[in-house]
Amino acid sequence: MKAVHFGAGNIGRGFIGLQLVKTGYEVCFVDVNTTVVEALKTRNSYDVGYASEQAGRETVEGVTALNSLSEPEQVIAAIRKADVITTAVGPTLLAKIAPLIAEGLQQREQNTPVYIIACENMIGGSKHLEQEVARYQSIQEDWYFPNAAVDRIVPLQHHEDPLYVEVEEFFEWVVETKDLPESHPHINGVTYVEDIEPFIERKLFTVNTGHAIASYLGALFEKETIAESLQDPRIRRGVQTALYETGWLLLEKYGFNPVDHSAYIQKNMKRFENPRIHDEIVRVARSPIRKLSPSDRLVKPAKELMERGIEADGLARGIAAALTYFDPNDSESSELHAYISKHGIEDTLHTYLKLSAKDALGSRIIEHYEAMQNPVNSIA
Template identity: 45%
Template sequence: MPVPADTGNAPASGTAVHFGAGNIGRGFVGMLLHEGGYEVVFSDVAAGLVDALAGAGSYTVHEVGDGGVDREVSGFRAVNSAQDPEAVAEELAVAAVATTAVGPTVLRFIAPHLVEGLRRRDASAEPLQIMACENAIGATDTLREHMVTAAAEAGADWEELAAKAVFANTAVDRIVPVQPDGAGLDVTVEPFYEWAIERGPFGERPPQLPGAHFVEALGPYIERKLFTVNTGHAAAAYLGARAGLGTVAEALADARVAAGVAAALQETSAVLQAEHGFSEAELADYRATILRRFANPGLPDTVGRVGRQPLRKLSRHERLIGPAAAAAERGLSVDGLLAVVDAALAFRDADDEQAAELARMLAELTSAELVARITGLEAEHPLAPRVQELMARHRG
């Protein structure tokens, strides 16, 4: 029997407009907004999903694994931002919070809705608290930049609009795997989650989000998550795929794959310790927690799903080249990370456009061109020669 989500001791009042009603939106951000006492308004462009939410009284978030419970989410509404942008703007004009979980590349399409909502917002109202909950560094800053552009295109005064909003970067972490057939609106997730939010922009009025924690400096937490959770997940997927294994849990049960993942994460921890001053013991505990999460047999996440979009994951500031480049600049070991890069270059998935594009590029470009086009590394970067060697191995 699902339990109602805990709304905490000081529930918020008002609405929270959340862009992206997919599994992460419903099973993580939307659930926590509900727990904070907000009336959640889901905004999405998928007509079937919006209609299903609009006709449902509730859905259940199933936490699988140690300590997991079923949580019921109710009291929400849904609007179709493609078919009814007017309704989205009206919701934003009076909302307390606006969040996103749409993917970094989609933020530019969200920006015009936020601009129009702020144009309609009363100047005397509390500022709209905007947080982009994306798997990217500085996603809210990116959203704000898109809003500046959208405001100019709409002929709006950006300074006037910006005075009606507060922008805070966040770091989010929760594994939401491929959902079982017939799940409907229900979402299966792991029990663990983390939502770190910049404290400064909110002053004395932070949003009410039980379970989230507010930090003075978000950068270290974002990099710790990206270089441990995302790097580790990718390592398990690419090394697991090369070993012919189907799920991340199966990959980590394989001794050679597990050793490869551990080696890559030892190297990212060395970077995090050097850059941000995390203690060795703290990082060891964090790595152990992450690996336990990945091995959760209740989350049958496939190596294909986790490994998809290899070009993005091999780009300059992403989970593999990013920490490897930082390590090389400091003269630290990169062997484990490059072993994962090697496996990523061999990743193939007939249903993934980027995997097909990667194969095409490896067949057509020189090793130097591949390094520049795929990883964004400068030719003089200390990591570039070793990556070029890997590219040469996979060409043709």
């Protein structure tokens, strides 16, 4: 069995590639990082460590890599023979890898099914990738693009070995089966479900929402890591408040068991607090424009709660904190900071969040934003 995985970064090596190898796939990573690609070619293996009390480690063997910039023909040849194609490149890069995937798929023999799974932090990632591929090549009936939800915390790495990656022990990989044949592959550790939307939103509105708010409130109070942020009772209370708000929304929409979901929230709080995971604020907080978009982890649940008559004050506070965030090394943060400075917060809400300063949610966000100009008193 052969798999091609786009993205030889920390998620690719420490999660998706690892599970594919455990299933028995020969994995070919595709990336543009010359150092990582050449090391994978030379060694055909790498180590994964676990941020836990046991601090275990395992070796992932039987892997190789290709550079998509200098070796496109070899990548196309690998796609031609692959049983599974996965990605972990970030939502914005799916459009960039789509032409190469389309060319490889076009050259496949007929009646040879292939499964293309975008393992990205976004809703409908695989279907989005399918649309991008369709711009270059008509989609064949045996090319399957099942949506997926993935969850594993992999912080920024600082190791001498460019291939070594350290991850948390917990992971979740859910794949939707409603458009798949019964003969679809079963990857080690994957949960297969008929309808993935409840699982995507549970993860997005709990893990991603909580992580983001911890980062933006943490930055406001000059913390360096997520674990450090949650040692501050003001920040911990702010995160937990927002997660119980999103919990109400998930219970309303999907009928999750309240006791089970409360336990899920607390499990994720413990994950964020893990002192062995040096998860830096600058990593989690980056790309605030994407995270503040109307369909993402902060604004979407807040709007849906307010429409149901449920207060979303914790989420409004988290959104306001995101609007105060500034990292000159992050292009989205710089753009947002410049726009607020030039046009003001009300215009920013309308332009980026598609919210009005006159509605209940918009006015609540502005109230918190103004209070955060004096951050000592910004969280009651």
